[in-house]
Amino acid sequence: MAFEGLSERLQKAFAGLRRKGKVxxxxxxxxxxxxxLALLEADVNFKVVKDFIKTVREQAxxxxxxxxxxxAQQIIKIVNDELTKTMGEAAVPLVKAPKIPTVIMMVGxxxxxxxxxxxxxxxxLIQQEKARPLLIAADVYRPAAIEQLEVVGQQVNAPVFxxxxxxxxxxxxxxxxxxxxxxxxxxxxxxxAGRLQIDEKxxxxxxxxxxxxxxxxxxxxxxxxxxxxxxxxxxGFNEQLDITGVVLTKLDGDTRGGAALSxxxxxxxxxxxxxxGEKMDALDVFxxxxxANRILGMGDMLTLIxxxxxxxxxxxxxxxxxxxxENTFDFNDFLDQMDQVSKMGPMEDIMKMIPGMANNPALKNxxxxxxxxxxxxAIVYSMTxxxxxxxxxxxxxxxxxxxxxxxxxxxxxxxxxxQFNQSKQVMNQMYKGNMQGMEGxxxx
Ligand code: GDP
Numbered sequence: 426m427a428f429e430g431l432s433e434r435l436q437k438a439f440a441g442l443r444r445k446g447k448v449x450x451x452x453x454x455x456x457x458x459x460x461x462l463a464l465l466e467a468d469v470n471f472k473v474v475k476d477f478i479k480t481v482r483e484q485a486x487x488x489x490x491x492x493x494x495x496x497a498q499q500i501i502k503i504v505n506d507e508l509t510k511t512m513g514e515a516a517v518p519l520v521k522a523p524k525i526p527t528v529i530m531m532v533g534x535x536x537x538x539x540x541x542x543x544x545x546x547x548x549x550l551i552q553q554e555k556a557r558p559l560l561i562a563a564d565v566y567r568p569a570a571i572e573q574l575e576v577v578g579q580q581v582n583a584p585v586f587x588x589x590x591x592x593x594x595x596x597x598x599x600x601x602x603x604x605x606x607x608x609x610x611x612x613x614x615x616x617x618a619g620r621l622q623i624d625e626k627x628x629x630x631x632x633x634x635x636x637x638x639x640x641x642x643x644x645x646x647x648x649x650x651x652x653x654x655x656x657x658x659x660x661g662f663n664e665q666l667d668i669t670g671v672v673l674t675k676l677d678g679d680t681r682g683g684a685a686l687s688x689x690x691x692x693x694x695x696x697x698x699x700x701x702g703e704k705m706d707a708l709d710v711f712x713x714x715x716x717a718n719r720i721l722g723m724g725d726m727l728t729l730i731x732x733x734x735x736x737x738x739x740x741x742x743x744x745x746x747x748x749x750x751e752n753t754f755d756f757n758d759f760l761d762q763m764d765q766v767s768k769m770g771p772m773e774d775i776m777k778m779i780p781g782m783a784n785n786p787a788l789k790n791x792x793x794x795x796x797x798x799x800x801x802x803a804i805v806y807s808m809t810x811x812x813x814x815x816x817x818x819x820x821x822x823x824x825x826x827x828x829x830x831x832x833x834x835x836x837x838x839x840x841x842x843x844q845f846n847q848s849k850q851v852m853n854q855m856y857k858g859n860m861q862g863m864e865g866x867x868x869x
Pocket of ligand 1: 533534535536537538539540541542619646674675676677678699700701702703707
């Protein structure tokens with residue numbers, strides 16, 4: 426997970442503060458030293474770290490904080506707010522052109538994930554707006570690039586405009602835009618050439634394409650795993666092209682997080698999306714506040730809720746809430762829920778979004794085997810309809826029958842029933858408590 430190291434170290438610094446009843450200025454200095462080191466180790470830009478620490482310290486040593494009843498909580502809140510600000514406060518959406526097509530120009534170094542991101546963006550637009558994007562293949566230098574875009578286009582069901590590798594990219598863009606006008610495409614996404622490094626010829630070409638296409642957004646794709654280098658690349662591209670935003674890819678493989686924390690502060694340009702995997706749906710809107718929460722181990726309930734909303738239909742969710750409230754959740758619901766939850770992605774990723782879970786040592790190597798889910802389902806399927814609605818019926822002889830029916834050991838059947846009862850209890854409590862507990866995490 427991104428920010429793993431940073432998250433752990435920040436929480437250690439806070440644990441130190443929390444242990445003290447009364448926090449002094451020198452305790453704050455000690456915590457700031459630790460936070461500073463943690464940020465530098467996460468590969469955050471030096472100047473960003475310096476400004477960050479200065480601002481947090483100024484607020485933290487104020488008497489309103491130190492004399493309060495919960496100084497540690499308040500300092501965590503200050504850090505949380507400052508992390509959010511550093512990453513840009515609110516999420517920045519794509520610009521929508523007043524008349525079609527909206528043109529998005531993608532730029533970036535080779536290997537950053539540009540072509541993949543073109544496909545992911547197209548997927549997103551198709552799914553969320555039923556858009557009809559046209560993808561333009563303007564990378565004529567890397568022979569496989571056009572082919573790759575064709576493959577991506579087929580995967581996501583979007584047409585690709587290309588003229589092979591012998592035509593000047595400027596001309597390709599001109600003709601591609603004409604084609605989009607003819608076909609009434611509402612979006613055009615231009616995949617431009619990348620290089621291993623920024624060079625003048627590339628920049629001249631991109632500047633020309635920008636002038637021709639007049640894009641509504643110029644998105645720079647950078648690889649999060651390159652840390653500080655990603656920030657330098659962003660600075661370089663921004664100086665030449667005045668980009669509108671950044672897509673930070675490979676956040677799934679970035680354990681440090683330096684790029685995410687530096688880019689906005691250094692370039693003034695927002696991170697708009699993050700890539701979190703190779704699949705076409707692995708593109709998420711970047712929410713600075715949620716990311717800050719995640720870094721501080723407060724989980725990412727909002728993303729979790731978003732994912733749930735995308736995957737559960739509203740009626741089902743309302744039914745489920747009703748059942749939680751009335752405590753009538755049964756094994757049929759359990760089956761439904763397993764199906765819904767497995768659509769949200771790997772269980773271990775979902776668990777980490779829950780507050781307090783991200784750095785839970787028990788989860789460090791936790792992997793939920795899809796086979797386990799299949800086994801649980803087999804067990805439920807071996808129950809009679811009456812047993813599924815009324816788990817209290819499940820006495821020993823029935824459990825033995827279910828074990829035989831599902832070809833699972835009886836201990837496993839027992840364990841699952843126990844887990845079911847426990848989660849039912851937790852759900853009921855959560856519902857009753859209206860998730861009040863969660864507010865306590867931030868303190869006031
Ligand atoms: P381009 O040269 O910038 O067009 O880069 P590509 O789109 O060809 O991507 C380079 C490699 O990075 C490919 O293997 C992609 O599958 C991979 N990639 C792109 N985005 C992500 C991401 O968000 N996460 C992971 N893990 N891999 C990614």
